[in-house]
Amino acid sequence: MVVWRTLRAAPSWVPPLLIGVVVLVLPGIGLDFATSRQIQLTCILALIVSGLNLSLGYAGQLALGQAAMYAAGAYTAGLMSIAGYTDILLQLLVAGLVALAVGVLTGIPGLRLGSWSLAMTSFFLVLLVPDVLSVFENVTGGHSGLSGIAGATLFGSVLDPNSFYIVIVIVAILWFAVLRNIVVSRHGVAFRVLKQSPVLASSVGISVFRMKLLGYALGAFPAGLAGALFANLDGYLSPETFSFTLATSVLAASILGGSASVYGAAVGAAIIQLGPNQSSAFQQYALVFYGAFLIAGGVLLGGGFAQLFRRLVARLDRAAGLDTQPTASAVAPDIPALHGAELAVSGVAKAFGGNQALRDVSITARPGRVTALIGPNGSGKTTMLNMICGFYRTDAGRITVGGTQLQRLPAHHVARAGVARTFQTPNLPEGVSVLEAVASGRCSTARASLLDAVLRLPRFRRVRDADIAEALRVLELVGMTHLRDAEAVSLPLGMRRLLEVARALVTRPSVLLLDEAASGLDEDEVDRLAELIRRIRDAGGTVLLVEHNFRLILALADEIFVLAHGQVIASGPPEVIERDPRVLSEYLGVRSDDARLPEVADALETKAGER
Template identity: 50%
Template sequence: MTTGAARRLALAGWPVIVGLVAVLPWLGLNSATIRLVLLIAILSMVVSGLNLTLGYAGELALGQVPLYAAGAYTTGYLAINVIDDLLVCLLAAVAVAVLLGVVTGLPGLRLGGWALAITSFFVVLLIPSVVNIFGDRLGGLEGLNGIPVPTLLGSELGDNGFYVVVILVTAAWFAVFRNIVVSRHGAAFLVLKQSPVLATAIGTSPFATKVTVYALSAVPAGIAGCFIAYLDAYLSPLTFGLELAIVILAAAILGGATSVYGAIVGAAIMEIGPLRITVFDQYALVVYGAFLIAGGLLLRNGLAGVTERLGRKAAARLRRRSGPAGDAAPAEPPAAVTFPAVDGLALTVSGVSKRFGGNLAVDDVSFEAGPGRITALVGPNGSGKTTLMNLISGYYSLDGGTIRLGDQVISGLPAHQVARRGVGRTFQTPLIPQGLTVMDAIVTGRFARHRISLAESALRLPRHWKALDAERRTGRQIMESLGLARQAGTPAADLALGTRRMLELGRAIAGGSSLVLLDEVASGLDEDDIHGLVRVLTSMRDAGITILLVEHNFALVRALADTIVVLAEGRVIATGSPDEIASHPEVVQTYLGQGGEIAGTRVADELLDTEKADRA
């Protein structure tokens, strides 16, 4: 059975599992066991919120406890003083938790790593003080007593009714959670986790993505807070302390931080294990610390990761028995590479300048890159090539001049907005997110110009399915053109360097980019990879894409480029055809070296001879 088939089987079995758990009270289980199931469900929702921020988005925002407390105290206050309706209290708890989640997540827009984690833990320590400020309204340090039995639409819920509501709402949340993380939005979270720079390159705003993650992760915490308030009918600020924060973190790591259902497994381990063994009460922090160390060192992505690796090994054994074909087969770029026609747009750089302190990195640079042509930027190290690429991409702001794509001025726009205007790019070191397959990684390039709302993906509305179908068609077409079709389900980060560079090219053009920026795309490639790269770039040019290439291998540039722009000390010293540049006296002296030696690797020289023959 393949991994995909196993996932489909698990998905089909989810309603059956939920149905069986929902009827447990009628199967003769005692009240203590029923309560344990409820506690697992409630804790699993809080853990799932941490999985979103930490596991998928890579944000060390560990503030689930304050969100959980906010949902609980909102419910307790409303049920006692305003209205005792589970639906009303649930919606209010979620609203307050989301608001608090965004507010407490704001440091994450500036901070990162452990600075953000420490800030999150500091908010946890404030909970008793905040509760005490409100005095009798929230019970103060003595706790909030007298939370009534919940009602739903005017009818009182008995113990069994409340249990069923908790199980069904938990199941519904996990269905939504799964829909989000296996959609383009989940892929965008993983891209942000890999690199904010890459996130902007595919057209997503790191700011907006982080705010979305903070708000979304607060939803299950608010729901869980509502349920725990009604379950215990009593709230103490001491419950929502540092120890609970460590329990949630341990559950996430043990179950698998980048796993949907790992949150349930981790919560079950913590509720059935350490939280049930009273002898460990005085050693709780030591026990939880041991769980964190063991999970972090021995279990990559927790028990979910172990299960996934075992599934891959089993699938690999099945493939070996059935024959050599499969995802493990090496990439074999086809002899003929074709891409659909693209309406390329001219890139016009006019008088662009950029200073870093007292250093003038780019000095009054002007040139034009036309559609259906390869324009190369060459020059010695420190000449301003990469700085210029970053100015075009929007990563740096200009100190002077303008940059246009077609009729649009793109200078001054944020990087993600530049990507949405039709600018794709690759990087010197390929940026490939962990957790995405080759197919998934390529179609992230469509996020810039083909947008679907979070609600449409979470609820699987028609536009989601339409977009998914278009993504799969585009992904298959690009993979076939790049020779990656047999690796569609392979983890993208596991590919060889040459194959990852091909994948980056596929991602850069997946959204129909009018302009593609290639930063040393041939670096580190072997002879076969370079031959495949030349075929792909030639086909991209023939499709009408505007290509701006930064490359140190002059022989390769001479074989590929239609126009070469030579930079030195931030200034343009020559612009012309490959033959003109190769014989330009200043270029020979500044860049190619005395004597004008332009020979590169053997394969580049062969490509130069082939290109000359083709042009003749």
């Protein structure tokens, strides 16, 4: 266990780098030609698979277009070589950019159409590769293939087989370093938030379309690099190389290695390249076997071999006593001043087909106050929150925050305007820690570019440090600092709800929307939540609370608006609302002449339990 503790103290990138260095020096110890070729082909396949991992495993976009991007990079490099541009660095750059352009051009229409359109667009793109090559037969060689590719050079010197082997391995190592830097940055967390839910992504200020396109296009770049390397490996390109069979092999490698893993791409590529691809008889039934691999990987290896490795590491951590968490702090710090803004909803209406969800609804939530929105199921409460957040467009009326109109803004712009929210069901991405989940709420704040993240430039470090500092500050406010390294989705319900509140607070929003935040909590957890909401109010925050727990509403709310049948039927302070005859009739189903506070609270809590 002492040895394991020492190993775990090392940065996570050290073991993969050591493996890469070992692979790099193999030619110096007498590596034979056949093994050398298989390693090179594995590195090339790993580059392609890593692109799919980025777009599928992290960004959640199912697309099989990597084979087409691979072909684009290969033919770009091949044609450059024939034209006399044999420098491998130039070919890698141009091939990568061409593949990136293909990814952008094919991704835009697929993403605009939505749903499964990107998957179908990329599927047909792969099927069209042989036909496209045939159309330009005079240039590409058509079905006969492209020959006459000269040997690659580096700074004017022709690369011999051993030197080209080193180039391939170095390119693979550098790309995986780039991929790791992306995945562990704010961009990587944003990809996982997007994969979890586009609604969640929008609510924290992420442009869903742009982030989806970024994931898909970035996944094309390593495929272009792989294509350039492959073109120079054999000096000949055949259209059959870039068939649908290749696309399925890439998907199989991704699933087997672990699609939500940086280094799972290399593991999956090694399994496919060094295993079934060695058999000539396998190629005849390749699609059948790849289909079997996909089923086996999806059913028996959830998360691929990368997930099995994580479980092994977690077990060793427990054995070594490394998984223990520090205890929570007993004293919560003060919440710094919040600059809340007035939320004004005026005359808002919304219909879904023939169902009029909201009719001429007007509510106001002011800074330093808790405003409650209550009503029976189907009254339009969540619809109202979705209208405020920009998920639905208003049919009529205005929504303003601090004088800024929101009713026509997309959801991610509303989030950037200072509106933060929680959800009825805690919405947290898989594969992120508690600290990362809270920091994801800062996606709309000061930004570092993708290049900053890849190169670890000073701006990236400043933004990262600020994200961590703010996330830790808010975790301390909700008493969860001791859980900073725990996986967010592994927490119990009460903790996940508090975590959502922390994520909403991390940007110090102008308006905080809480959608049934107390649902499913026990009495102690409700008390903790109530105390946190009071502290947010006292710090100057604007809180709009949607809740079924009537005792909590009466204890917290400064003003209550009651919705029924899509209309506001009553508004005022708690002592007025609890005795309003129409509220008692519509909401609680009790008579006004015999209702008192305890009975009202008990009746509503019984109704909430029945739901």
